Amino acid sequence: MKKSGHVLLVDDEKQMLLGYKAMLLTEGIEDVLAVDDSRKVMDLLDEDDVSAVVLDLNMPYIPGHVLLEKIKSEFPHIAVIIVTAAN
Numbered sequence: 001m002k003k004s005g006h007v008l009l010v011d012d013e014k015q016m017l018l019g020y021k022a023m024l025l026t027e028g029i030e031d032v033l034a035v036d037d038s039r040k041v042m043d044l045l046d047e048d049d050v051s052a053v054v055l056d057l058n059m060p061y062i063p064g065h066v067l068l069e070k071i072k073s074e075f076p077h078i079a080v081i082i083v084t085a086a087n
Helices: 014-026 038-047 064-074
Strands: 006-010 032-035 050-056 079-083
Touching (some): 050 064, 064 079
Parallel strands (some): 006 050, 050 079
16 A cells, blocks of 8 residues: 655744644644745655645745646646635
8 A cells, every 4th residue: 555645734834834733743644744935835746745735825925826726737636725814
């Protein structure tokens, strides 16, 4: 049975990344990567085996909705979960 890849957390707020990672760890998900710069996401996806992305919508540099389109275009097999603190 093939081991699933990493869960990639993408948020410009480091505290949010720590919180998401802690939640996943309590659920037994230990294979987690975190990035706080949206410009690094596509390179990370090229380099690492990622199964799912937890993606913030509101970020500097490359907004989440733009990243979502790129991810789904280039990596359609990767599940993407959108999170946002915006109302």
